[in-house]
Amino acid sequence: MNLANKITIARILLIPIFILLFPIYPEWLISKNPIIHHLDIYGIYYATAIFILASSTDKLDGYIARKYNQITNLGKLLDPLADKLLICAALILMVSEQLIYTWVAFAIIAREIIITGIRIVASSQKIAMQADQYGKIKMVFQVIAISAVLLNNRPFSYITEIRIDQVLMYIALILTIYLGYNYIKNNYRMLNFQS
Template identity: 80%
Template sequence: MNLANKITFARIMLIPVFIMLFPIYPEWLINKSAVIQHLDAYGIYYACAVFLLASASDKLDGHIARKYNQITNLGKLLDPLADKLLISAALILMVSQQYIYAWIAFAIIAREFIITGIRMVAASQKIALQADQYGKIKMVFQVIAIAAVMLNNRPFSFFTDVPVDQILLYLALILTLYSGYNYIKNNYRTLKL
């Protein structure tokens, strides 16, 4: 396994860490452990740091794979899978704590499943479909929006009463849906459906 794939694999391994740090602990457990009490109060910050670290590693593994010619079929499979698992985990956890509406999470996750399905059909036909610029931009907006929502609009709330986190979330949603539409439109004729 090359370095780029190891970084991608490490990103996948950070997802359970992110989930464990996200404060969704039952009351009986919080009352029994000082560590859990600490995580209940500050875990969202740790979870956000792990989420941002995992998200940043996406750029790193892609850069290394291209620079050192380490692009592999395993990497092509694991890299988008890691992104989807990380984003989906964050969205599901945020819905569970009522940080975001369930329909927003559903729309974003559904888009990811649809695009993954199209890629699987393409792969079965020996067709390589490349991610476009809109897909990369939507990923950046998703990461920033999710982090801002997890941090309850910080650091923006220090400067303004505008709910920047919610604005970013809706922008991420729009970009996610548009990039999905654009991806389907651009690749539909390539596939032998």
């Protein structure tokens, strides 16, 4: 297994750590365990740091794969899957803590499932459908928005009362939906959906 794929797998392995650090512990456990009590207060910061670290490896594994000619079918499968798992995990946890509306998370997750489904159909028909450059822009906006929401609008709250984190989340949502529609429109005709 090459270095690029190892980095991608490391990103996937960071997802359960992100989930474990996210402070959603039962009250009885918080009161009995000092470590859990500490994580209940500061876990969101640790979780956000892990989320940002995992997100940043997306650019790194792609760069290494291209520079050192390490592009593989496994990498083509795992890289977008790792991104989607990380984003979906964060969205679900944020909904559980009422940090974002359920419909926002649903719309973003639904888009990712639809695009993944199209790629699976394309792959079964031996059609190569690479992610376009706008997909990376969408991912950057999602990461920035999710990080801001996880940090409860910090550092923006120090300079304004406007909920910049929520504004960023809606920009990420609009980008996600628009670019998903654009991707479907541009690639749908390449596919054969006949039974």
